[in-house]
Amino acid sequence: MPLLAITVLGHDRPGIIAETTGVLAQLGLNIEDSTMTLLRGHFAMMLVTDGASDAGTVEESLAGLTADGSLSVSVREIPTESVSSRGSAYLLSVHGGDRPGIVSAVVAEVAKVSGNITDLTTRLAGDLYVLIAEVDLPGSADVAGLQRALEGVAGELGVGVTLRPLESDDL
Amino acid sequence: MTPQESAGGRVLPVVRAPDPVLSRPGALVDPTATEIVQLAADLVATMRVSPGCVGLAAPQVGISAKVFCVDVSAHPKTRGHHGTFVLCNAEVISATRNEKAREGCMSVPDLTGDVKRASRLVVRGFEPGSGAEVVLEAEAFEARALQHEIDHCDGLLFLDRVAGAHALHARKTYL
Ligand SMILES: [Zn+2]
Numbered sequence: 001m002p003l004l005a006i007t008v009l010g011h012d013r014p015g016i017i018a019e020t021t022g023v024l025a026q027l028g029l030n031i032e033d034s035t036m037t038l039l040r041g042h043f044a045m046m047l048v049t050d051g052a053s054d055a056g057t058v059e060e061s062l063a064g065l066t067a068d069g070s071l072s073v074s075v076r077e078i079p080t081e082s083v084s085s086r087g088s089a090y091l092l093s094v095h096g097g098d099r100p101g102i103v104s105a106v107v108a109e110v111a112k113v114s115g116n117i118t119d120l121t122t123r124l125a126g127d128l129y130v131l132i133a134e135v136d137l138p139g140s141a142d143v144a145g146l147q148r149a150l151e152g153v154a155g156e157l158g159v160g161v162t163l164r165p166l167e168s169d170d171l
Numbered sequence: 172m173t174p175q176e177s178a179g180g181r182v183l184p185v186v187r188a189p190d191p192v193l194s195r196p197g198a199l200v201d202p203t204a205t206e207i208v209q210l211a212a213d214l215v216a217t218m219r220v221s222p223g224c225v226g227l228a229a230p231q232v233g234i235s236a237k238v239f240c241v242d243v244s245a246h247p248k249t250r251g252h253h254g255t256f257v258l259c260n261a262e263v264i265s266a267t268r269n270e271k272a273r274e275g276c277m278s279v280p281d282l283t284g285d286v287k288r289a290s291r292l293v294v295r296g297f298e299p300g301s302g303a304e305v306v307l308e309a310e311a312f313e314a315r316a317l318q319h320e321i322d323h324c325d326g327l328l329f330l331d332r333v334a335g336a337h338a339l340h341a342r343k344t345y346l
Contacts, residue, residue: 038341095330097189119336125281128188132336160194162331 002077003032004049004058010071012043020045023061027053043071048078087138089118089166092150094131096159102129105157109149113141129159134166179209180216183232188279188328192230196326197237202259202297207238211257211299214240224277226316228323231278237261238299239320241313248312258296258305261321265293266314274319274329275342284329285338288315 008020017036024031029051036045049058059075066073094106103122110117110133119134137143147163154161186192200207210229218227218240225246228239242255266289275283292314294307309317319329333339 091333091335093331093333095188095328096194121336121339123282123339123341125279125341126187128279128281130282130330130339132330132333132339134336158191159189160331162327166335 001050001052001054003080004029004051004053004055004075005078006047006049006058006062006073006075008043008045008062008065008071008073010043012038012041013070016043016065016071017045019065020047020062023064024049024058027051027058027061029053029058087136087141090115090135090137090143090163091166092131092133092135093162094129094154094159096129096154096157098124098127098129099157102157102159103131105153106131106150106161107133109146109153110135112149113146114138115141115146135163180212180214180219182217182220183213185217185221185227185231185277186233188330190233190278192233192235193278193323193328194326195230195235197228197230197235197324199260200236200238201302202299203302207236207259208299210234210236210238211240211259214238214257215242215255218242221277225312226320227277228320230323230326237324239324241316241320243313243316246312250311250313251309252313253307253309256305256307257299258294258307259299261294261296261317261324263289263292263318263321264295264306265291266318267291270315271334272315273340274315276319276329278323279328279330281342282330283340283342284333285335285340286315286329286332287334288318288332290314292317294321 029049032048034047055075055077062073065071116136117133122131150161214227218224225243226241229236237260240257243249243252268290269287270290271287273283274286290311292309296305
């Protein structure tokens with residue numbers, strides 16, 4: 001069986017994760033990677049599972065979650081990807097006054113140097129817009145050039161930007 | 172500076188991000204100048220009336236200058252500390268033993284972030300008034316507060332230092 005990508009989205013309440021993972025456990029599915037957060041107060045979860053159930057069966061088994069219309073669930077088959085980190089990891093931080101186009105303008109500069117965003121969070125808090133992205137840059141990338149390009153874009157948008165190596169302390 | 176010296180402090184409004192003054196490196200100051208002594212007192216007075224506030228830097232009251240105050244003495248996370256003090260033109264001399272912890276800021280009231288900071292710190296700065304050079308060794312929570320305030324004086328917020336894309340958190344619900 002292929003891996004399954006399961007998304008659960010909608011109105012938050014206690015117990016959604018318990019119900020979802022309970023069904024998955026009954027079906028004998030292993031949760032490989034998962035992430036869950038609240039987006040503007042809405043429940044948002046994505047999981048990748050491995051096991052001997054097809055997408056249709058899993059979606060049917062999760063029907064209890066969607067019965068009252070407050071949550072939507074989707075299940076689809078996905079191929080196995082080889083997980084490989086290429087190049088060096090950087091952390092990109094952007095913050096400033098909220099305005100349209102901050103995310104697209106900033107990530108366009110990352111894409112131009114073939115940088116790959118591996119994690120992204122944005123938050124709007126009052127007028128303050130914050131973007132934090134983890135970026136893998138290929139060994140060939142001109143990091144100083146990207147820094148200048150990001151500063152140029154940030155200057156036009158009236159926001160601040162920092163790009164720094166993402167260090168991990170090995171203990 | 173002593174509490175007596177801060178007696179003439181005025182409570183100033185605290186600015187919030189995205190105010191550009193918070194992202195501008197503060198100017199070096201003359202610690203003996205009258206207006207800097209007044210600013211030092213104002214920062215302490217403003218910190219005192221702000222619940223839970225353990226430090227305040229000049230850019231947070233709209234003044235782009237390298238002056239801040241710190242007082243972690245009443246905070247439950249505190250181990251050792253130096254009471255209330257103000258430093259001008261402070262810089263980090265040495266920073267070791269990184270620890271990650273969740274930080275907030277009066278100028279970013281709705282968000283918190285996990286930030287890695289040195290837990291052993293040596294800082295050099297100058298006292299307002301006398302202008303005397305001070306070399307201060309701090310650890311743990313006081314060291315974190317000092318780094319946070321020195322960052323403010325350099326135009327940096329904890330948002331520039333969070334440990335990763337999942338290290339930024341909403342402080343309040345959206346209801
Ligand atoms: Zn602060």
